Amino acid sequence: MPGAVERRAATFVLVLGTLWGLWEGWHWIGTHYKLTWPFAVNDITMPHLHTIVKALFQPAQANGPKLITVLWHASLFTAKEAAVGLVIGGVVGFAIAVVLSQSGLLERGIIPYVVASQTVPLLAIAPMVVVGLGSKGVRDWVSVSILAAYLTFFPVTINALRGLKSADPNAVELMRSYAAGRWKILWKLRVPSSLPYLFSAFRIAAPVSIVGAIISEPAASIQGGLGGAIVNFNQYYSIEPQELWATNVIAAALGITFFVVVVLAERAVVRRAPEQVA
């Protein structure tokens, strides 16, 4: 009987294989039957997967380093910005949640704006933030981190608030019977109760911090990160589409890596009874 590890590996291979098959299959059908809906299929719009993989190991520019090296450095650069943004967003988001959890009035007053803040497109305010902070001497990658934090604080605030309020009322009463004050109750009961919710938030926030960083880099005229790479390769798309696709793949891998780190951290930190559901 194959074990769990073998089964998971088999599923992985199966899924990748199916996706590869679907891609190449659609490519073949599209070119063969000259389809134009939903979009025209050719080597430019849908480069062969092996072309994309090959492109990674070739120089990005004439006599330059291999594409994968370029993207590796870009990823590290973006990852740094995103990680800083994630920390800032996490701290700020949690602090807001703590404040809001203490007063229903404050909560009703502030939450609509927390929600509304996310309807303001980041790309719109990014240039303004970068220019403004730059004039005050802030380095450009820090501005990008701050913009990434703008996207990450939201899920953290919402989930942390729910988590802080999720403490069993009986548990709160128990703490009161020990003459515990508001802050003790917060640190000893509410914060630990909110951990599962926090990790839920970070599962969303971690990849989002990457998105924020990637989007904001062009606004800050940063070339060294993945955002810069995307803008760059976008310009050559009609000549070398596989480079943009390869960048996408690397960006995807970075997002997934951040996500997996959060999941592993969660497994190490939070122990919870499994849900009884069907």
Added chain:
Amino acid sequence: MSVVELAAVSKTFGRGKTHALEGIDLVIEQGEFVSLIGPSGCGKSTLLRIVGDLIQPSSGSVVVNGKSAHQARLDRDYGIVFQNAVLYEWRTVAKNIALPLEMLAWSRAKRSERIGELLDLVELTGFENHYPWQLSGGMQQRVSIARALSFSPALLLMDEPFGALDEMTRERLNMELLDIWRETESTIVFVTHSIAEAVFLSTRAVVMSARPGRISGIVEIDLPQPRTAETREDPRYFELVTEVREALARSGAEKAVEQELVAGDDQ
């Protein structure tokens, strides 16, 4: 005519690791009210679900209404009530009761009529358009019972239905359940771990031992019908409670002795 016949039924879970039930032989006749009582983990809920074909036995045979348990379930020969009312939050009381009837494709008029009858039976007339969250625990359970009876099954399976309720509500619902049992002339299999409830409600109490669950004794409850509040003060009632309690203790004690003997052998 016997409604339920269990022969040498046993159940193990987890590839032989958990021995839930062993060698259960039981015959339940039409019109009986049989309680299954025993300590936690003795498999009484499992046994109930085996009768209802919600769990398959590992060995032995189960005959319900003269058919296999599987067929009985497909023919909807029984209604089931769980410890929590399992009402659907998005349906009103009336629509919750109507659920099985909708699935049996009853016409709206017929459904309406039947719901009216049932609400009368469980004394919830006037609450048709309430939502479950507006009702107390006891009322929710009454809706659950009404739903189980909606298509007039001959057999009613109940898994500690009053376990989550307070004592006074429980005693009231006990009385109501007996009224319903008499009016509908149904057969009831009732899982409980309250000795008082088992004695007050049933015609027979089946005492089960701890894992692996076996029937360690059957106590005939010969208290007169119909049972009333006075029944609880009848000396015979107390005698029977003691009898059941002793049967339970014996089944537990037997098990303890067994374990000691085994341990002794190992020394």
Added chain:
Amino acid sequence: MSVVRRWLPALLVFAAGIALWQFVFSPLAGKFLLPRPSAIVTALWDNHGVLLRAGWYTFKEALGGFLAGSFLAIATALVLARWRRVGEALMPYMIAVNAVPIIAFAPIANAWFGVLNPHSKMAIAGVLCFFPVLVNTLRGLTSVRPESIELMRSYAASQVDVFRRVRIPSALPFIFTGLKVATVLAMIGAIVGDYFGGSINALGVQIENSISLFDFPLGWAAVVVASAFGIAFYLAVSLAERLAVRGAPSTAD
């Protein structure tokens, strides 16, 4: 809680915020970083025709993507909930794909559908909506109490019945949570898509143009319009939720 009591604190905060912005933050930060609300309102009024038309154009892109993405997501969730083992096997992959910065896909969508074609922005919006709606819907469909399923089995219910009568109704709150998240993502997707090239009729292009002309009040005015459409979209779905999910008092935010 009465409507007034619920919204009064937010209104007060709004008024206080605007006042602080006008008289404290803007002067401090300088008009590059933060134009005064009065300047923004002026820019909004002067250009309201163009901005509202652009907002509507972008909203239609977002709506198209939202509908397509949500519909596909719910359909997929139904399939995955029905054939559970496929769902369980694929779940980690779906969550992982959700972690991909979809925004890197925007240029490709432009290449597929044509930069000026609204379908390219709909594609981005749709892809952004797909996974949140899928994950939430799937969670709702599979979070049913075991006794509910046992009850349905005691009625010898078919799988279709179980879905129709139990899983789908109990999944509604989850579905709406996903849809609300999706409204915001759809708007953002449509606007950000414009940044990699789009029709002049679209809001994102308006924003970009005004920034490159250093007309920050106009840029902010366009942002206000974008935000307003986004909030209206969110509220519309919230309203739909209240109508659709009767019964237990809503625990939605």
